[in-house]
Amino acid sequence: MAIIFQKPKALKDTSMHYCPGCTHGIAHRLVAEAMDELNIEGDTIGIASVGCSYNSYDYFGCDMIQCPHGRAPAVATGVKRSNPDKIVFTYQGDGDLAAIGTAEIIHAAARGENITVIFINNTIYGMTSGQMAPTTLLNQFSTTTPYGRQADLHGFPIKVCEMLATLEGAAYIERVSLHDVKHIRKAKEAVKKAFKVQQQKKGFSLVELLSTCPTNWGLNPVEALNRIRDEMIPNYPLGVFRGESLEV
Amino acid sequence: MGQRLLMKGNEAIAEAAIRAGCFHYFGYPITPQTEIAHYMAKKLPKVGGVFLQAESEIAAVNMVYGAGSTGIRVMTSSSSPGISLKQEGLSYMAGSQVPAVVVNIVRAGPGLGGIQPAQCDYFQACKGGGHGDYRQIVLAPSSVQELYELTVEAFNLADRYRIVVMILGDGILGQMMEVVEFRDKEEIADIEKPWAVTGHGGKRKQNVITSIHLDPAVLEKMNQNLQDKYRLITENECRYELYNSEDAEVFIVAYGTVARIAKSIIEMAKNEGLKVGLIRPITLWPFPQEAFDKVKDRAKAFLTVEMSSGQMIEDVRLAVNGTGPVYFHGRMGGMVPNKFDILAQIKEIYSRHINS
Amino acid sequence: MVHEIILAGFGGQGILSAGRIMAYAGMLDGKQVSWLPSYGPEMRGGTANSSVVISDKPVDSPVLNSAGSIIVMNKPSLEKFESWVDKGGIIIIDSSIVNKDVSRKDIKSFRIPATKIASEMGNMAFANIILLGKLIAEKGTVSVENFKKALYAVLPERKHNLIPMEMEALKTGMEYNEV
Structure with missing residues (x-):
């Protein structure tokens, strides 16, 4: 019998600890499929950050470094600058990348570091139990915005792709969504393209994946996917923000 | 070379x-x-x-x-x-x-x-x-x-x-x-x-x-x-320098720049008949206990000199472990210890513990 | 033999480079040397000083609280450092800038209008070299031959064309006698 679907080789045989309905598993799979299809796992060094995916090295098979909160782009810079022929990616959440790690991500992009950033935006801090993230939408409830996020009290959500797309060092920036199969297929192409951009030494690449956090959103898995479609995409429009014409 | x-x-x-x-x-x-x-x-x-x-x-x-x-x-x-x-x-x-x-x-x-x-x-x-x-x-x-x-x-x-x-x-x-x-x-x-x-x-x-x-x-x-x-x-990996230690009675303990100042004091002290040696820790961690063990039989007092309010002195006290008095001379804020001030303190220590 | 030297004046008078030239020449003479600048904002204006030690044996302290020879190129430096001169030591004063002499009787002072002489030679920047000339003549701190080599080593290449003039200035300082 022909095998038509199986676990990517770049994922280990470990069952994941993520909550039911969480899209981390899908995001991991897309990264692993890209590694398989480009045959780069053996040359890849992944940078795990702080958040629910702190131990993504238990799932990815490539060499990995777990690093301090927000510093993944700096750690990746150190790895890549000393090993320019290796493939280096970071896997970061919205609190990690857009709050504590704002300086690191902006400067890695501005320098045009030839690394790939997988950015998980689920508009909330997952691991520390549902606090407001820099990407939390206005009026969204969280454990630190129990009355909803208010612009006058908490400021506005940060649109990472739009912001980084202003930097000349950024080669490829795209926002995709993981809420249905059609969008997941598109997300897969984006992730793969980001790695190819790096392989071809074209500079900094980042893919933002609109993701769920059913546990901290207080929704069931289906409702959570629908929330991406109904609430997140209108605020975080999908598309290529930089490098649309980039051929890889 | x-x-x-x-x-x-x-x-x-x-x-x-x-x-x-x-x-x-x-x-x-x-x-x-x-x-x-x-x-x-x-x-x-x-x-x-x-x-x-x-x-x-x-x-x-x-x-x-x-x-x-x-x-x-x-x-x-x-x-x-x-x-x-x-x-x-x-x-x-x-x-x-x-x-x-x-x-x-x-x-x-x-x-x-x-x-x-x-x-x-x-x-x-x-x-x-x-x-x-x-x-x-x-x-x-x-x-x-x-x-x-x-x-x-x-x-x-x-x-x-x-x-x-x-x-x-x-x-x-x-x-x-x-x-x-x-x-x-x-x-x-x-x-x-x-x-x-x-x-x-x-x-x-x-x-x-x-x-x-x-x-x-x-x-x-x-x-x-x-x-x-x-x-x-x-x-x-403990490293240290013992300087002028053979017959010294009072030991300055200092590291880095301050140890250099200490060396110039030892020469001045010699001219006044004072036997002063130097323990210079080269590894601050690990702290070189051995240097203190080597001199404890002849050391009558220690003077820790630092450009701080007294930080290394805590390790010096642990290393000396009560076998002799430990004095302190420190400057802060970017001020550098003055050799004449230190020499004056050594004379005081001498009169208290050796010439008394 | 140990030479402990302090040079002090305004930033821009060549206080730091004069010290470096002496240290370099001392090294070429085969001695152990140290040079310690005052560092920080005073680099660009305020007062500057540098301490030089030239010694037959390893230098004890590069930080000086006294010195056998002190060169001062402004009044605040004279006020600060007069008391630092070792008994029997010397102080060399740029008298075209400092209109005061020392009050101590146990040290020897030399007053040389170095800035004025340098201006007459066509370059005020040689004043520090003239004063070093006096120091070398009095103390034999470094050899003239290695002083010249040190100028080539310490000064940037674009200033190497000035070195014959600087050696003239050194000679003027060495031969200067108070009138």
């Missing part, structure tokens, strides 16, 4: 690092150590290396963490406020056992403080400046020649023990010029790094650099392993 050059302390550190095979430097500007970055920016591109000015000290130390994780020799340097920012990275490197060399050309604090020399970061350097139960090897050179030699040695120690080695200098050591004699070729310890993340290439199992272990039993074991390593370092 090879070339004889008149060099600034900061430049000697940078040159030594390159000679030791460190071709990657990540840093952020701060006085009084900036010449290290200037030197690296000029030299590293010419030897196929990388100099990168990071967006902050925090980023710089994490770049060091990343580069060091791949097994290469890497360095950063800064001065006190910048070293405070690097503590996060130093704690992570301790936990995940990533070797690196970090230079602190200390300036006076706290806060933004000043830019003049100080030794006020002894506690931070020697007692674990970041979070967690960890140590780093701390080397305290006291001449430009020693800045060179100990920087080379720092890389060997870092690799041998998978540990961060800090060079603890001060603004005077960084800014002054002395003659340095460079060896023709450095002894570079050839140490295998099977733990390094370099891409497994399908040939070995995955390598992971991490400091997180949520299972407390696993984390305790990891801590026990660290402590075993620290014990080994304490047994093997």
Whole structure:
């Protein structure tokens, strides 16, 4: 019998600890499929950050470094600058990348570091139990915005792709969504393209994946996917923000 | 010996690092150590290396963490406020056992403080400046020649023990010029790094650099392993200089620049018939207990001199362990101890404990 | 033999480079040397000083609290450092800038209008060299031959064309006698 679907080789045989309905598993799979299809796992060094995916090295098979909160782009810079022929990616959440790690991500992009950033935006801090993230939408409830996020009290959500797309060092920036199969297929192409951009030494690449956090959103898995479609995409429009014409 | 050059302390550190095979430097500007970055920016591109000015000290130390994780020799340097920012990275490197060399050309604090020399970061350097139960090897050179030699040695120690080695200098050591004699070729310890993340290439199992272990039993074991390593370092790597110690009765204990001032006092004291010796710790961690054991039968008193409110003196008291009185002389804020003031205090100690 | 020297004046008078030239020449003479600048904002204006030690044996302290020879190029430096001169030591004063003499009787002072002489030679920047000339003549701190070599080593290449003039200035300082 022909095998038509199986676990990517770049994922280990470990069952994941993520909550039911969480899209981390899908995001991991897309990264692993890209590694398989480009045959780069053996040359890849992944940078795990702080958040629910702190131990993504238990799932990815490539060499990995777990690093301090927000510093993944700096750690990746150190790895890549000393090993320019290796493939280096970071896997970061919205609190990690857009709050504590704002300086690191902006400067890695501005320098045009030839690394790939997988950015998980689920508009909330997952691991520390549902606090407001820099990407939390206005009026969204969280454990630190129990009355909803208010612009006058908490400021506005940060649109990472739009912001980084202003930097000349950024080669490829795209926002995709993981809420249905059609969008997941598109997300897969984006992730793969980001790695190819790096392989071809074209500079900094980042893919933002609109993701769920059913546990901290207080929704069931289906409702959570629908929330991406109904609430997140209108605020975080999908598309290529930089490098649309980039051929890889 | 090879070339004889008149060099600034900061430049000697940078040159030594390159000679030791460190071709990657990540840093952020701060006085009084900036010449290290200037030197690296000029030299590293010419030897196929990388100099990168990071967006902050925090980023710089994490770049060091990343580069060091791949097994290469890497360095950063800064001065006190910048070293405070690097503590996060130093704690992570301790936990995940990533070797690196970090230079602190200390300036006076706290806060933004000043830019003049100080030794006020002894506690931070020697007692674990970041979070967690960890140590780093701390080397305290006291001449430009020693800045060179100990920087080379720092890389060997870092690799041998998978540990961060800090060079603890001060603004005077960084800014002054002395003659340095460079060896023709450095002894570079050839140490295998099977733990390094370099891409497994399908040939070995995955390598992971991490400091997180949520299972407390696993984390305790990891801590026990660290402590075993620290014990080994304490047994093997204590370094110190005993100066004029044969018939001395009063011992100055001082490191770095202050030890140099102490040497000039010993000569003056001799002319006044006072027998003064010097214990100069070269490793501040591990602290060289042996030096104190060697002199305890003849030492009638100790005088710790520091450019601080009295930090190393706590280790001196532990090392002396009640076998003699321990006095203190300190200056703060960037002020440098004056040899005449110290000599006057030695005379007082003499009259209290020896000529009484 | 140990020579402990302090040079002090305004930033821009060549205080730091004069110290470096002496240290370099001392090294070429085969001695152990140290040079310690005052560092920080005073580099660009305020007062500057540098300490030089030239010694037959390893230099004890590069930080000085007294010195056998002190060169001062402004009044605040004279006020600060007069008391630092070792008994029997010397102080060399640029008298075109400092209109005061020392009050101590146990030291020897030399007043040379170095800035004025240098201006007459066509370059005020030679004043520090003239004062060093006096120091070398009085103390034999370094050899003239190696002083010249040190100028080539310490000064940037674009200033090497001035070195014959600087050696003239050194000679003027060495031969200067108070009138």
